Protein backbone atom coordinates (compact mmCIF):
# COMPACT_ATOMS: atom_id res chain seq x y z
CA UNK A 1 0.00 0.00 0.00
CA UNK A 2 1.13 3.52 -0.57
CA UNK A 3 0.44 7.20 -0.97
CA UNK A 4 0.01 8.10 -4.63
CA UNK A 5 -0.26 11.70 -5.76
CA UNK A 6 -1.13 12.32 -9.41
CA UNK A 7 -0.73 15.80 -10.89
CA UNK A 8 -1.70 17.54 -7.66
CA UNK A 9 -2.23 21.30 -7.99
CA UNK A 10 -2.97 23.76 -5.21
CA UNK A 11 -3.97 27.32 -5.97
CA UNK A 12 -4.86 30.06 -3.54
CA UNK A 13 -7.05 32.94 -4.62
CA UNK A 14 -5.38 36.21 -3.83
CA UNK A 15 -7.75 39.07 -3.05
CA UNK A 16 -6.66 40.90 -6.21
CA UNK A 17 -8.33 38.49 -8.67
CA UNK A 18 -4.98 36.78 -9.04
CA UNK A 19 -4.21 33.18 -8.21
CA UNK A 20 -1.17 31.88 -6.46
CA UNK A 21 -0.19 28.46 -7.81
CA UNK A 22 1.60 26.87 -4.89
CA UNK A 23 1.80 23.26 -6.10
CA UNK A 24 2.07 22.55 -9.83
CA UNK A 25 1.35 19.03 -11.06
CA UNK A 26 3.01 17.22 -8.20
CA UNK A 27 3.17 13.47 -8.81
CA UNK A 28 4.83 11.15 -6.36
CA UNK A 29 4.53 7.78 -4.71
CA UNK A 30 5.44 7.06 -1.11
CA UNK A 31 5.63 3.37 -0.31
CA UNK A 32 5.01 1.72 3.04
CA UNK A 33 8.04 1.81 5.29
CA UNK A 34 9.79 4.70 3.58
CA UNK A 35 11.64 7.47 5.41
CA UNK A 36 11.48 10.47 3.14
CA UNK A 37 12.68 14.07 3.43
CA UNK A 38 11.00 16.97 1.65
CA UNK A 39 13.35 19.90 1.16
CA UNK A 40 12.83 23.34 -0.35
CA UNK A 41 13.19 26.98 0.54
CA UNK A 42 10.68 28.99 2.53
CA UNK A 43 7.38 29.40 0.67
CA UNK A 44 8.14 26.56 -1.76
CA UNK A 45 4.96 24.69 -0.78
CA UNK A 46 6.32 22.02 1.59
CA UNK A 47 3.76 22.50 4.35
CA UNK A 48 0.96 22.77 1.79
CA UNK A 49 1.99 19.39 0.36
CA UNK A 50 2.19 17.80 3.82
CA UNK A 51 -1.24 19.18 4.72
CA UNK A 52 -2.74 17.64 1.58
CA UNK A 53 -1.07 14.29 2.30
CA UNK A 54 -2.34 14.41 5.91
CA UNK A 55 -5.89 15.30 4.82
CA UNK A 56 -5.73 18.64 6.65
CA UNK A 57 -6.28 20.37 3.31
CA UNK A 58 -7.49 19.38 -0.15
CA UNK A 59 -5.90 19.86 -3.55
CA UNK A 60 -7.42 22.19 -6.14
CA UNK A 61 -7.03 19.45 -8.74
CA UNK A 62 -5.30 16.11 -9.20
CA UNK A 63 -5.74 12.72 -7.64
CA UNK A 64 -4.76 11.42 -4.21
CA UNK A 65 -4.94 7.69 -3.49
CA UNK A 66 -4.25 6.70 0.09
CA UNK A 67 -3.78 2.94 0.38
CA UNK A 68 -5.89 2.61 -2.74
CA UNK A 69 -8.68 4.89 -1.54
CA UNK A 70 -9.58 7.90 -3.72
CA UNK A 71 -9.52 10.72 -1.17
CA UNK A 72 -11.40 13.14 -3.43
CA UNK A 73 -14.41 10.78 -3.31
CA UNK A 74 -14.52 10.58 0.51
CA UNK A 75 -17.02 12.49 2.63
CA UNK A 76 -15.81 15.03 5.19
CA UNK A 77 -16.62 12.56 7.94
CA UNK A 78 -14.58 9.82 6.23
CA UNK A 79 -11.69 12.23 5.83
CA UNK A 80 -11.83 13.25 9.50
CA UNK A 81 -11.68 9.58 10.50
CA UNK A 82 -8.85 8.84 8.08
CA UNK A 83 -6.90 11.83 9.42
CA UNK A 84 -7.33 10.74 13.02
CA UNK A 85 -6.56 7.05 12.46
CA UNK A 86 -3.90 7.05 9.75
CA UNK A 87 -1.74 10.10 10.48
CA UNK A 88 0.33 11.34 13.38
CA UNK A 89 1.42 14.97 13.08
CA UNK A 90 4.58 16.51 14.51
CA UNK A 91 5.02 20.27 14.08
CA UNK A 92 7.92 22.68 14.50
CA UNK A 93 6.20 24.60 17.31
CA UNK A 94 5.04 21.36 19.02
CA UNK A 95 1.33 22.28 18.90
CA UNK A 96 0.72 21.41 22.55
CA UNK A 97 -1.95 22.87 24.81
CA UNK A 98 0.42 24.64 27.16
CA UNK A 99 -1.79 24.93 30.23
CA UNK A 100 -2.74 21.26 30.20
CA UNK A 101 -0.73 18.30 31.43
CA UNK A 102 1.51 16.07 29.37
CA UNK A 103 -0.87 13.13 29.74
CA UNK A 104 -3.89 15.21 28.68
CA UNK A 105 -2.04 16.42 25.59
CA UNK A 106 -0.96 12.92 24.60
CA UNK A 107 -4.43 11.45 25.16
CA UNK A 108 -6.31 14.15 23.27
CA UNK A 109 -6.55 12.29 19.92
CA UNK A 110 -8.08 9.33 21.79
CA UNK A 111 -10.60 11.59 23.54
CA UNK A 112 -11.53 13.06 20.16
CA UNK A 113 -11.89 9.53 18.82
CA UNK A 114 -14.32 8.71 21.67
CA UNK A 115 -12.15 6.00 23.20
CA UNK A 116 -13.07 4.70 26.70
CA UNK A 117 -11.19 6.65 29.39
CA UNK A 118 -9.52 3.65 31.14
CA UNK A 119 -7.99 2.63 27.81
CA UNK A 120 -6.80 6.18 27.25
CA UNK A 121 -4.68 6.24 30.40
CA UNK A 122 -3.15 2.85 29.64
CA UNK A 123 -2.28 3.81 26.06
CA UNK A 124 -0.93 7.23 27.11
CA UNK A 125 1.32 5.69 29.77
CA UNK A 126 2.66 3.19 27.27
CA UNK A 127 3.54 5.92 24.71
CA UNK A 128 5.13 8.12 27.41
CA UNK A 129 7.33 5.19 28.44
CA UNK A 130 8.37 4.57 24.84
CA UNK A 131 9.39 8.24 24.56
CA UNK A 132 11.22 8.11 27.92
CA UNK A 133 9.05 10.85 29.43
CA UNK A 134 6.75 8.91 31.75
CA UNK A 135 8.01 10.90 34.74
CA UNK A 136 6.77 14.11 33.08
CA UNK A 137 3.22 12.75 32.93
CA UNK A 138 1.61 15.24 35.32
CA UNK A 139 3.69 18.29 34.38
CA UNK A 140 2.15 21.20 32.49
CA UNK A 141 3.32 21.31 28.88
CA UNK A 142 4.43 24.95 29.27
CA UNK A 143 7.04 23.97 31.86
CA UNK A 144 8.96 21.59 29.60
CA UNK A 145 12.10 22.14 27.55
CA UNK A 146 11.82 22.20 23.75
CA UNK A 147 13.21 18.69 23.41
CA UNK A 148 10.77 17.38 26.03
CA UNK A 149 7.87 19.15 24.32
CA UNK A 150 8.73 17.55 21.01
CA UNK A 151 8.85 14.09 22.63
CA UNK A 152 5.39 14.76 24.09
CA UNK A 153 4.23 15.77 20.61
CA UNK A 154 5.63 12.53 19.15
CA UNK A 155 3.94 10.50 21.92
CA UNK A 156 0.68 12.23 20.97
CA UNK A 157 1.31 11.51 17.27
CA UNK A 158 1.74 7.81 18.14
CA UNK A 159 -1.25 7.44 20.43
CA UNK A 160 -3.63 6.24 17.70
CA UNK A 161 -0.94 3.94 16.33
CA UNK A 162 -1.00 5.67 12.93
CA UNK A 163 0.61 4.18 9.88
CA UNK A 164 2.07 7.52 8.76
CA UNK A 165 4.08 10.08 10.74
CA UNK A 166 4.10 13.52 9.12
CA UNK A 167 6.69 15.86 10.60
CA UNK A 168 6.87 19.53 9.53
CA UNK A 169 10.29 20.91 10.54
CA UNK A 170 10.28 18.74 13.68
CA UNK A 171 13.74 19.95 14.72
CA UNK A 172 13.31 23.56 13.58
CA UNK A 173 12.95 24.93 17.12
CA UNK A 174 15.55 22.66 18.75
CA UNK A 175 19.29 22.84 19.41
CA UNK A 176 21.57 20.32 17.72
CA UNK A 177 21.62 17.83 20.62
CA UNK A 178 17.83 17.71 20.83
CA UNK A 179 17.54 17.63 17.04
CA UNK A 180 19.66 14.49 17.06
CA UNK A 181 17.46 12.87 19.73
CA UNK A 182 14.26 13.66 17.81
CA UNK A 183 15.76 12.49 14.52
CA UNK A 184 16.84 9.20 16.14
CA UNK A 185 13.31 8.70 17.49
CA UNK A 186 11.81 9.29 14.03
CA UNK A 187 14.34 6.89 12.47
CA UNK A 188 13.53 4.24 15.10
CA UNK A 189 9.80 4.61 14.40
CA UNK A 190 10.57 4.09 10.73
CA UNK A 191 12.57 0.95 11.53
CA UNK A 192 9.57 -0.30 13.51
CA UNK A 193 7.46 0.01 10.37
CA UNK A 194 6.02 3.53 10.30
CA UNK A 195 6.17 5.47 7.06
CA UNK A 196 7.79 8.79 8.02
CA UNK A 197 7.73 12.01 5.98
CA UNK A 198 9.94 14.81 7.30
CA UNK A 199 9.98 18.38 6.03
CA UNK A 200 13.28 20.05 6.68
CA UNK A 201 15.53 22.91 5.63
CA UNK A 202 18.47 21.07 7.12
CA UNK A 203 20.66 19.16 4.65
CA UNK A 204 22.16 17.01 7.45
CA UNK A 205 18.69 15.89 8.59
CA UNK A 206 17.65 15.20 5.00
CA UNK A 207 20.77 13.13 4.39
CA UNK A 208 19.67 10.72 7.15
CA UNK A 209 16.51 9.86 5.22
CA UNK A 210 16.28 7.07 2.66
CA UNK A 211 14.90 9.36 -0.01
CA UNK A 212 15.02 13.13 -0.54
CA UNK A 213 12.64 15.14 -2.71
CA UNK A 214 12.87 18.88 -3.29
CA UNK A 215 10.08 21.34 -4.04
CA UNK A 216 11.12 24.35 -6.03
CA UNK A 217 8.51 26.88 -7.17
CA UNK A 218 5.77 24.29 -6.65
CA UNK A 219 7.51 21.64 -8.75
CA UNK A 220 8.91 18.46 -7.28
CA UNK A 221 12.27 16.93 -8.12
CA UNK A 222 13.79 13.73 -6.75
Ligand SMILES: Nc1ncnc2c1ncn2[C@@H]1O[C@H](COP(=O)(O)OP(=O)(O)OP(=O)(O)O)[C@@H](O)[C@H]1O
Pocket residue numbers: 012013020022040041042043044045046047048049
Ligand atom coordinates in the same frame (compact mmCIF):
# COMPACT_ATOMS: atom_id res chain seq x y z
N1 LIG B 1 -4.19 30.07 3.13
C1 LIG B 1 -3.34 30.61 2.24
N2 LIG B 1 -3.77 31.58 1.40
C2 LIG B 1 -2.93 32.13 0.47
N3 LIG B 1 -1.66 31.74 0.31
C3 LIG B 1 -1.18 30.78 1.11
C4 LIG B 1 -1.98 30.16 2.12
N4 LIG B 1 -1.23 29.23 2.75
C5 LIG B 1 -0.01 29.26 2.17
N5 LIG B 1 0.03 30.18 1.20
C6 LIG B 1 1.17 30.50 0.33
O1 LIG B 1 1.62 29.31 -0.28
C7 LIG B 1 3.03 29.31 -0.43
C8 LIG B 1 3.59 28.01 0.16
O2 LIG B 1 3.37 27.99 1.56
P1 LIG B 1 3.89 26.79 2.47
O3 LIG B 1 3.47 27.08 3.86
O4 LIG B 1 3.47 25.51 1.88
O5 LIG B 1 5.47 26.95 2.30
P2 LIG B 1 6.67 26.16 3.01
O6 LIG B 1 7.49 25.56 1.92
O7 LIG B 1 6.13 25.26 4.04
O8 LIG B 1 7.48 27.35 3.68
P3 LIG B 1 8.27 27.41 5.10
O9 LIG B 1 9.59 26.70 4.87
O10 LIG B 1 8.49 28.86 5.33
O11 LIG B 1 7.43 26.76 6.14
C9 LIG B 1 3.54 30.57 0.26
O12 LIG B 1 3.80 31.51 -0.73
C10 LIG B 1 2.37 30.99 1.11
O13 LIG B 1 2.35 32.37 1.26
Ligand SMILES: [Mg+2]
Pocket residue numbers: 046047048168
Ligand atom coordinates in the same frame (compact mmCIF):
# COMPACT_ATOMS: atom_id res chain seq x y z
MG1 LIG C 1 6.22 25.23 6.11
